[in-house]
Amino acid sequence: MREMRFDVLVVGGGAAGMAAACEVRDAGYTVVIVERENVLGGILLQCIHNGFGLTEFREELTGPEYAERFIDATTTGIEVLTDSTVVEIENANGEKTAYCYSGKTGVTVVRARAVVLAMGCRERNRGNVRIPGTRPAGVLTAGLAQRLVNIDGLIPGRDVVIVGSGDIGLIMARRMTWAGCTVHAVIEIQPYPSGLTRNIVQCLNDFKIPLYLSHIVSRIDGHDRVTRVDVTPVESGSPNYDKTFAISCDTVLLSVGLVPENELSKEAGVEIDPTTNGPIVDARLMTSVDGIFAAGNVLHVHDLVDYVSEEARRAGAYVVKYLRQEYPARQLRVKPGANVRYVRPGKCDPSTENRFYMRPLVVKNDATVVVRLDSTEVKRIKRPHIQPSEMITFRVNEGDLRESAIRDDSVLEVGIE
């Protein structure tokens, strides 16, 4: 087995992995990215639509263009192992050992002082949302369909029904229409869409694709290939099967949520948060295992890749501090308050600037994010409109927190009013 040694190992060469690796390299440390595919870029490469980079680059890019800017930035000073899958990470005596399998180079053992988990997320599938019926060909996740159409030029059907109004599903409604398919409906269980508003407008309304809110697909039918789905309205919280109607189709695309890919993390001993399905991290984005950090969709699912890049760059910077043995003097617990599903990270370093991402539980106009230190209000941020599908980001820095008010067991609570 080939052996290699680096200061930092980054698992995954998507948006998060590339941003974290650049940060580590810029600080003068050696770093390797291990990527399963034959090129860097991750899922961005199949996202050929635009809308990326508005925050990061102040311009509107396609996924591949966004990826390319980062790929260009990784060409020097970063070792990249493509076509390589990390199958296991061991942690012993402060040293991390990763086993990387590759059809090109066999097994490579990578040893590192720190690891950044940047494996991204996977799509929830039919089993996860328990759609009954038969199991014919033609049922696939929207992301797989996107990959097949955009990268391989393979069209997986003609008459399409999309389950779930997540962003990938909406984008694929438009993409399949452009590919000559008929998209008969998008079915969403919630009374509101789960994707971004701009995608509802640009991908459904512009193409007159009907969106059924408060509806479920209650059955998939077909022997060899899908022939139809049953659609049932949800009324006061439960399906009303008397009002079920059928839609003929040969393809069902599922866009029913994303789950951080943490099997590797769990096997390495990293503790997982049941709310986000991502690792529990402190203010430095370090997991429960010393020296293992996490950023991007492996930590929690983000709406925008720009946020992923930002978070991962921060993770890279914290890794550098970790290597320099600069540890925070103290960290305060951060907890979700009223109307908040989660806030990440779950710790705050009161001596520096902290950037948080949070998801609300409610749809609300003229909302205010209120940050309290032990029930004393320290910050208010106004938002014209919030909804669960749109992430909120804000900062808390040392100036916001009065040193004298901070105790070791102080808690920062973030709520929405």
Place this chain on the structure above:
Amino acid sequence: MNDFDIAIVGAGVTGASVARTLSRYGLDVVLLEKECDVSLGTSKANSGIIHAGFHHDRKYLKTRLEVDGNVMFDRLRKELDFPFKRCGILVVAMKDEDMKYLSTLFEQGRENGAVGLEMCSRERTIELEPKIHPDVVGSLYAPAGGIIEPYRFVFALVESARKNGVELMTNFALQRAERTGEKWRLEAGDGRSVSASYVVNAAGLYADDVSRMFGAEEFSIRPRKGEYYLLDRMTKACPSRVLFPVPTQISKGMLVIPTVEGTVLIGPTAEDVDDKADVSTSVDQLDRIFEAARRMVPSVSENDVITSFSGLRPALDDGDFFLKVSEVVPGLVHAAGIQSPGLTAAPAIGEYVKDLLKEAGCTMIEKQRFDPNLQRLPRIRDLSAADVDSLATEDPRYAEIVCRCERVSEAEIREAIRRGHATLDGLKYFTRAGMGRCQGGFCTYRILKTIMDETGCTATEVRKRGAASAIITRQL
């Protein structure tokens, strides 16, 4: 060319086991299967349990064959290398009155010849299965019970049979059986035909239809559906033994099963249905499964669900196997009504059917050169990194991961395709690629490409299973 001594209709576990048994003799045997691959019917979708011989009365033929079949698995595993583990079975009592029933089962098992049965106290039960519900009262422990990957068992039986000369014809949907002279002429829907002196009816759910085609005995197979949930290997609810509740009149109840590959199966339900092709799942049945499973293992969680599926038991009214030489037409042997414990009994059914064929007049002479062993195929998820590395020096594709969830390499996929498993479902059952938590979300395109590369077909020619199950309808 298409003239055989024996034709077996149906390549499920029964037909496969009969084929493998017959491959020891100097006979020309053909195994006919209507699907594109073997084991895609009832043999695919069941609990995968090797039963321990206590569930049924000895008056049933199925009970005697279950006990005989159980002990044959250790040797078969050595010869054929399929996943099998004698992890033991616990029938758990949650109420005091259940214990009485367990003693009945215990006595019944002893009379049947089941080995190692033990009546367990609450403490002993918890020691044997720490994940059990704390309200457990006691249990019956059957250490000879086990778990198996049923389709892998069938694949291995068929492969061994073929290695020893049996011919397999897939996509052969029997349409007509005709007596011509001393032989049966069997015709498929696509016009192909074979002739054979003897025919074994191992058609599972369709055994009654097949019998009718021959003008033989009238009986009717009543499909009884069983629905299951498959849970991720990361689940905290994985028991170390198969857990049965106290059985009811119509079924053995809903179980919690640790699969050989580390995932967990919960189910099955038992519901009579009319349609033999109806392997759909339903909401209310699936809800019942969770409720029942949690009564035994409280940590069973909806969050761990990977997929759900259902299978159909090919049940006869009297509940027993129907293994018999036809009294109505010549040269036909029935192997019908093979529901639970059919998987366990399969090796013994093979022997039993062989004897029935002898009784029907078939001469059997053992071959000089029967090779019982199959070559072991490397599966990288069972190997250390160093072993994978050395395998990769011979074929680098052993280090190319295609299915990350189940850790399946490209070399394994190519080997499976070369062995005739060239559909997505066939490959899934042979290699486990696509069977894990992402259910093919990440690996489907890689598998597509590998099939195309290995067989030379185009993307639109790749199938999930049946003829009309194209994955890709058009290429840009």
